[in-house]
Amino acid sequence: MSKNTPRFRIALVGHGFMGAAHSQGWRVAPRFFDLPVHPEMALLIGRDPDRAAAAARRWGWAESGTSWRDAIARDDIDVIDIVTPGDSHVEIAIAALDAGKHVLCEKPLANSAEEAAAMADAAARAATRGIYAMVGFTYRRVPAATFARDLVASGRIGEVRQVRAAYLQDWLVDPQTPLAWRLQKHLAGSGALGDIGAHAIDLAQFITGQQLTGVSGVMETFVPRRPLLGETSGLSGTARTTGTAGAEFGEVTVDDVALFTGRFTGGALGSFEATRMSTGRKNALRIEVAGSTGALSFDLEELNSLEYYDSNAPETLRGFTKILVTAPSHPYLSAWWPAGHTLGYEHGFTHQAKDFVEGIITETQPEPSFAAGLQVQRVLDAVERSANADSIWTSTSAL
Amino acid sequence: MSKNTPRFRIALVGHGFMGAAHSQGWRVAPRFFDLPVHPEMALLIGRDPDRAAAAARRWGWAESGTSWRDAIARDDIDVIDIVTPGDSHVEIAIAALDAGKHVLCEKPLANSAEEAAAMADAAARAATRGIYAMVGFTYRRVPAATFARDLVASGRIGEVRQVRAAYLQDWLVDPQTPLAWRLQKHLAGSGALGDIGAHAIDLAQFITGQQLTGVSGVMETFVPRRPLLGETSGLSGTARTTGTAGAEFGEVTVDDVALFTGRFTGGALGSFEATRMSTGRKNALRIEVAGSTGALSFDLEELNSLEYYDSNAPETLRGFTKILVTAPSHPYLSAWWPAGHTLGYEHGFTHQAKDFVEGIITETQPEPSFAAGLQVQRVLDAVERSANADSIWTSTSAL
Amino acid sequence: MSKNTPRFRIALVGHGFMGAAHSQGWRVAPRFFDLPVHPEMALLIGRDPDRAAAAARRWGWAESGTSWRDAIARDDIDVIDIVTPGDSHVEIAIAALDAGKHVLCEKPLANSAEEAAAMADAAARAATRGIYAMVGFTYRRVPAATFARDLVASGRIGEVRQVRAAYLQDWLVDPQTPLAWRLQKHLAGSGALGDIGAHAIDLAQFITGQQLTGVSGVMETFVPRRPLLGETSGLSGTARTTGTAGAEFGEVTVDDVALFTGRFTGGALGSFEATRMSTGRKNALRIEVAGSTGALSFDLEELNSLEYYDSNAPETLRGFTKILVTAPSHPYLSAWWPAGHTLGYEHGFTHQAKDFVEGIITETQPEPSFAAGLQVQRVLDAVERSANADSIWTSTSAL
Amino acid sequence: MSKNTPRFRIALVGHGFMGAAHSQGWRVAPRFFDLPVHPEMALLIGRDPDRAAAAARRWGWAESGTSWRDAIARDDIDVIDIVTPGDSHVEIAIAALDAGKHVLCEKPLANSAEEAAAMADAAARAATRGIYAMVGFTYRRVPAATFARDLVASGRIGEVRQVRAAYLQDWLVDPQTPLAWRLQKHLAGSGALGDIGAHAIDLAQFITGQQLTGVSGVMETFVPRRPLLGETSGLSGTARTTGTAGAEFGEVTVDDVALFTGRFTGGALGSFEATRMSTGRKNALRIEVAGSTGALSFDLEELNSLEYYDSNAPETLRGFTKILVTAPSHPYLSAWWPAGHTLGYEHGFTHQAKDFVEGIITETQPEPSFAAGLQVQRVLDAVERSANADSIWTSTSAL
Structure with missing residues (x-):
């Protein structure tokens, strides 16, 4: 990156196995690739405050918190990265997209085709505003x-x-x-x-x-x-x-x-x-x-x-x-x-x-978009x- | 084998790819295994007399012929080895078993379950007389x-x-x-x-x-x-x-x-x-x-x-x-x-x-018996x- | 790491292929292992100031400089990590050890057995003062x-x-x-x-x-x-x-x-x-x-x-x-x-x-110590x- | 082979592991390849008459004997195939070549370069008379x-x-x-x-x-x-x-x-x-x-x-x-x-x-000729x- 690369602030929701993997992705990407923005590991959300704080320290997130709704409400967060179990994807992702946050969501997109369809709809709406959603089928990469x-x-x-x-x-x-x-x-x-x-x-x-x-x-x-x-x-x-x-x-x-x-x-x-x-x-x-x-x-x-x-x-x-x-x-x-x-x-x-x-x-x-995730x-x-x-x-x- | 190992005379019906493979099996088996009888490559049957004769010479069969019915009728033949296309298995195998010849039949046993059932019936009848049938799923071996x-x-x-x-x-x-x-x-x-x-x-x-x-x-x-x-x-x-x-x-x-x-x-x-x-x-x-x-x-x-x-x-x-x-x-x-x-x-x-x-x-x-082939x-x-x-x-x- | 893990400040000398690899090592180690100190990527040294500064930005080093002697002279540096071509190892490593810095040195230890022996001597002296040297045969790991x-x-x-x-x-x-x-x-x-x-x-x-x-x-x-x-x-x-x-x-x-x-x-x-x-x-x-x-x-x-x-x-x-x-x-x-x-x-x-x-x-x-590197x-x-x-x-x- | 393919009579000297392998080679070659002559497995030589006779029966050699000199002396033998331990190669091979028999000799050609040189000389002499020698480096094949x-x-x-x-x-x-x-x-x-x-x-x-x-x-x-x-x-x-x-x-x-x-x-x-x-x-x-x-x-x-x-x-x-x-x-x-x-x-x-x-x-x-074996x-x-x-x-x- 150059001296003036702008910042892009990420909030990670969840901190299990996938949380560790996503953290490593955010940490390492700007060191090997010339990214147009520098992803900043800003906020980690978990249900238990102590465990969330420990995970944030361990993986290098600047802050921790317990409410994904608060994360979405913050102006200084650009991306919501969802790594929770599948039953919570639909609610978090749609709320985040509607709030103008870009969303990266772990796979499978949802626990049912119905939920996935609602998420794909929300993503389609958001895309018209320049807000993007992607589902985490990383093996493509x-x-x-x-x-x-x-x-x-x-x-x-x-x-x-x-x-x-x-x-x-x-x-x-x-x-x-x-x-x-x-x-x-x-x-x-x-x-x-x-x-x-x-x-x-x-x-x-x-x-x-x-x-x-x-x-x-x-x-x-x-x-x-x-x-x-x-x-x-x-x-x-x-x-x-x-x-x-x-x-x-x-x-x-x-x-x-x-x-x-x-x-x-x-x-x-x-x-x-x-x-x-x-x-x-x-x-x-x-x-x-x-x-x-x-x-x-x-x-x-x-x-x-x-x-x-x-x-x-x-x-x-x-x-x-x-x-x-x-x-x-x-x-x-x-x-x-x-x-x-x-x-x-x-x-x-x-x-x-x-x-x-x-x-x-x-x-x-x-890609893969939420539409691909729905399919x-x-x-x-x-x-x-x-x-x-x-x-x-x-x-x-x-x- | 010892000097006095008895002979066991084989007739091969068919001489395509499987004919070559079966011939090699009969030729080599008594050289590496102590068999209770010595399999003799007696007769090769093919529709075309010249091609059958050439195959017999090539693969080391003593005689050639064109009629599998004649082969079955011969007293000096102990085994009928069937390597023809599947549509002919049912007729040859049943006739051979009924005539008291042991039968080795290439797989699949038949072209339909009905044919295979008839063959399995014939094999079961023959077994009561000490006449055995086997189907050639060689990969077991x-x-x-x-x-x-x-x-x-x-x-x-x-x-x-x-x-x-x-x-x-x-x-x-x-x-x-x-x-x-x-x-x-x-x-x-x-x-x-x-x-x-x-x-x-x-x-x-x-x-x-x-x-x-x-x-x-x-x-x-x-x-x-x-x-x-x-x-x-x-x-x-x-x-x-x-x-x-x-x-x-x-x-x-x-x-x-x-x-x-x-x-x-x-x-x-x-x-x-x-x-x-x-x-x-x-x-x-x-x-x-x-x-x-x-x-x-x-x-x-x-x-x-x-x-x-x-x-x-x-x-x-x-x-x-x-x-x-x-x-x-x-x-x-x-x-x-x-x-x-x-x-x-x-x-x-x-x-x-x-x-x-x-x-x-x-x-x-x-094994595999005709019953296994039927299954x-x-x-x-x-x-x-x-x-x-x-x-x-x-x-x-x-x- | 816990909230109170002490810091350990690293200076990297050189920034070629091995510089990238060592940087990744320092960056990632504290995220996956419970280290007793937190290694801080403090200073990157290179001959050309612009290229050194760019490498420091890219790989996440806080500062850059052009003099390894200055790095050694700094009180706030705990470790000198040497990734330069082999001809410079002997001088840098001995100076750093004599100055009380722990030294990690890329392999091979030196360009000759004579140089390596001098380095091993310096390391042995330093070890008596609790200062350690190691050579980078990473494939052991x-x-x-x-x-x-x-x-x-x-x-x-x-x-x-x-x-x-x-x-x-x-x-x-x-x-x-x-x-x-x-x-x-x-x-x-x-x-x-x-x-x-x-x-x-x-x-x-x-x-x-x-x-x-x-x-x-x-x-x-x-x-x-x-x-x-x-x-x-x-x-x-x-x-x-x-x-x-x-x-x-x-x-x-x-x-x-x-x-x-x-x-x-x-x-x-x-x-x-x-x-x-x-x-x-x-x-x-x-x-x-x-x-x-x-x-x-x-x-x-x-x-x-x-x-x-x-x-x-x-x-x-x-x-x-x-x-x-x-x-x-x-x-x-x-x-x-x-x-x-x-x-x-x-x-x-x-x-x-x-x-x-x-x-x-x-x-x-x-391990491997400089003595092992000498061998x-x-x-x-x-x-x-x-x-x-x-x-x-x-x-x-x-x- | 055709009906009129001439015969070529082989004598195998030795009957250990290599004897079995060479026997299989002679037995199978004419069944898969169109050879200009039909190799006939005529005579197997071993020191012990009973073991030689048993090996001959097992592997399909028409006769057995105990003297390689007798084998060489016979007019009806065309090829001497030597599969004995290395110390006997030189004597048997040279005698056979000098007697006008083609020789196939197991590897290594001999137990010393001196022996091998004498064998290569004998082979060179024989070749001028249309008599050929080859050494058995089969892995080439x-x-x-x-x-x-x-x-x-x-x-x-x-x-x-x-x-x-x-x-x-x-x-x-x-x-x-x-x-x-x-x-x-x-x-x-x-x-x-x-x-x-x-x-x-x-x-x-x-x-x-x-x-x-x-x-x-x-x-x-x-x-x-x-x-x-x-x-x-x-x-x-x-x-x-x-x-x-x-x-x-x-x-x-x-x-x-x-x-x-x-x-x-x-x-x-x-x-x-x-x-x-x-x-x-x-x-x-x-x-x-x-x-x-x-x-x-x-x-x-x-x-x-x-x-x-x-x-x-x-x-x-x-x-x-x-x-x-x-x-x-x-x-x-x-x-x-x-x-x-x-x-x-x-x-x-x-x-x-x-x-x-x-x-x-x-x-x-x-190929490989005895000259190649000598090398x-x-x-x-x-x-x-x-x-x-x-x-x-x-x-x-x-x-």
Whole structure:
């Protein structure tokens, strides 16, 4: 930044795992990218004043508070960054947008398609006033994923025919993993489907440039009762599995596993899986896209590389090329280290902060918009409806 | 073998790609395994006398002929080995069994569940007379796959919860690939589903020791018309894609891609994919099985290894272990080379010949039986019915 | 940190690629780790005042200056962090230590064993006054590398017998890559050997807990003349290859490739390679350690995982386990994201900042000390002497 | 083959592990390749008449005998195939060649450069009479290795600069592995160096098309005493580690590990490792070749693939392409299965039989000739001399 770069003041609402990630994004973005404004970590909001104050100190926010309504009411706040559980998104985001604050909201956008539709409406209204909203599907901003999108868009793999997308985790295999908020329908909306399946859907649609028009799904909860959360402690609020299990048990009201097939606007078929029961897989978001002249394969557990198959190569030389997506000519990489010096999970949040700020300043809708978030929500909704109706093929366009 | 090992005379009906593979199995099995009888490559049957004679010379069969009925009528033939297209299996196999010949029949067992049921009935009748029938799902006999089954059976991964099975090929991506018999419904029954999906189903059921009870499917043909086969040539009859494309076109009447989800008898969920359109994947039959205390992962393109995850290991040491399944203590391996000296595709056929012969001589039903083949056929049938009914969940038990 | 955490003021001398990395380390460490003091990014020193001021603004240093002597003279500076080319290390480090400043110095410690010895002497003197010096072999602090050390130390692989270490880059394959300072002996000391071979040596010694006692080496410069650097630009000072090539050429006075074998104190044999000519390898620091009861394998291009082979496992289950070193129970990881959420290259610098500060405050020599840096320098020196004497085996203990 | 293909009668001398492999090669070659003559498995020679007879029955040789001199004296034998320990090669091979028999001799050619030179002389004399000799470096005939050679020869990777070759096994890690003939200098010549290092040398020279001119080596025996072999049993004569350990111990007189660096005729540098102590590696012959415009990487444990890096690809698309070397257009593959259907270890022996027969019939020296075998022996010899002289750089051209 130059000496005179203007300031842009951020308020973060919530301070769990995503709070730590967003904080790192805001902290680091202006150090590696030439941003048109300097994002200032102004205010952190949490329900408990002491824990909010501790989080603000730890993560470097200037102030802390307990009321998101107060944050929205302040004139000196430009951006509301929402990292609370899904049930509160709709109220906070609409209020913030209506108050003229730019909004970055964690995914999934809401706990239902209805809520998401209301949020998308509010965002559309706000955009006419130069106020922008974006939903936090950060995996789009892993350089290898952005590059995959670029390759598809430039025609490198031809007409897309098949998508294989799976988001595999295993933190629920252990039946002693406690009943965190992510396992309760009224707080989280759905389970593996909405939490990680939403990422798989967004990434598949982002890379292919197409949307899912219909789906057939099946969902399952393998461990129906889990110990209630005894207590959570310290920094470990950042980790979603670290609370201590108590002696009492409660009901898991969301899915452990969701499988579905789908069809894209361009006619391609997709196979999707979202699971927290895939023993041994920690954070494996895998996408493989096969086209008429090539194919791509990506795995978040090895996020610095992308595999690319080019059918136009001579037959003897064909194969999947493991591209280390760390060259200066790859997306986002000119700001970082020399080729071969890898990035990690959190860099997506840095790229998100950059892209969001640039969109606002250049008055260009930053993507994924709330409309895009709503569309993902409609897919989630259709999967659930299909799963509840013997897997019957279900359109994503009906609300 | 000892000097006095008795002879067992085989007749091979058909001599395409599978004929070459079965021939290699019969030739090699007695050289590496101590078989109770010596399989003699006695007679090869083909429709065209010259081509049959050439194939017999090439692959080392003592005689050739053109009538499978004559072969069955001969007293000096003990085994009928059927490697013809699926439409002829039912007639040949039942006639052979009724005539008191042991039968090895290529997969899928038949072109419909009805045919398969008739064959299973004939096999059951024959078994009471000490005559045995087996269906050729050879991938069970890849040592890593057999070993995977052993690990599941011994409880190493606990209760099975999820299966991810995909058989990926790409030989139909090229729209100039000609309209071979495998693309015609009246000859092949179905497309990717029956040809390679059948393997995925059998292997998933074999490894888990469970059967699919219901499925929801979707199928697609991306290239609906293809050039008619001009001519096939030479040895390349072994390769399924090597015929020359002519100038005229015909309709593809089978699926290029079949996706389905399913539920196993033990409650596990499965995700299945069979495709000849997965650009860049040549012969990737991948199975991953996740259980309550471990997981397994296998890929036919790297068939000498199996990945195994043990949840009972200390947390810091957990991960997928890439086991090179080439030690003398692994299935079938004590007969082969020192550890690390790999096997290939064709060794499954050698193991099949060994197991079939041993089953017959010890009067133990060799697996997979025709009943097992029928059960796979019922799954295939249910997938097709589901795909034709908006993916509605469909039981595999109804015929 | 708590409200009352004391401050610790840092001055960074130099602002190239390593300046960016160290800045990120200082910035991020107090946000994820509970440090006993808060490192304050106080002062950045560079030769050119404008570029130093721009770097300070960009990377978040409060002030900038042009004299490292002035920095050392200031009472309010606690730590001198040296990231300049190797020829200046000896003077700055000794002056800083003598002035009572803690010193963190980039590797290799110096351009010769003589310089390194003088620095180690100064560090030993300073330590008696509670002033500490450390050399920046950050790869020790990649969690998988630290964990590898822990496994060896705990006896998991038994007696170490073989080490295979290679640091492979390819940025000099292109003959147009310009003659940067790293290619000039008077500035860099040596080429691939000192720049990246030093990392391989330190990491091999760190993981095994043993030192190299003798070596036999061979070195080569494949491209002896390169274009002089026209100009460097912008942030790209962070990238070591980004200067523009001019029209004139100069002589490369260091090695492109260094190969050597060595023997460790415990009797193990090692094979080492340092190259900037390994086409296609961007930053592949690979270490494989084989012991009497197990083995380890690490590759910096996939730095979130470590492969471990346990000879004590049952024979059928043996294989290399790919451990994703991202669990809370792995080194450094309890401070970071949930399991499976990967770290990148720069995190080693964050861990370095943490460990250095903790060592100082607890008055425990932070490792690697300057004595350790000197020992690496003696190995480098012995390799060069051997390479200059027909690869004759050369002791590392003679200076 | 056609009906009138002439016969070519083979006598196999020896019947250990290599006997089984060569038998499989002779058996299978005429079934998949159109050979100009049909190799007939005529006679197997072994010292013990009963064991020789059993091996002949098992592997399908028409007769057995106990005298290689008798075999050479027979008019109806065309080829002597030598698979005995190295100490007997020189006598048998020269006698056979002088008697006008074509000779295939296992590697390494002999136990010393002197012996190898005498054999090469005999081969040169024989060649003038249309009698050919070849040495059994079968790994050249793994399709991926042959294809690697083709890529280098066609200029795909430019000027070769670096070779990294390692042959890693671990069957000597266990101190109870008995003192087999391969561990005794008077029988085997050397240890890891001659047994598997010879393969690494031949393959590196074959792929690069260059020869090693000088080397610097170091060798080590980590386990100097081992139990004497109690007895060997059954088929397990094929496995080199399967004898039973007795109670008495004897001295290991060969190397467990040999490391060396070397320089090629074209100026490239090479790093070599041959070890039977690389815990966890079963049969990993790895070769990586880096050139001025590309690179190749091969691992025998995944012998169906070759990794290829093309520097001429656009920067964003560069990476190692994992080519599945199973397409009909790859070397040897048009004779085998469809793409993706993998080959195994033994197929190299089938290709060897084919190439040897074709060379003889077309009167073209089949490679690797005895002269090539002698050159490898000279490299082995130079490595040993260097290792015995403090690793001093040693020319390979002096005998």
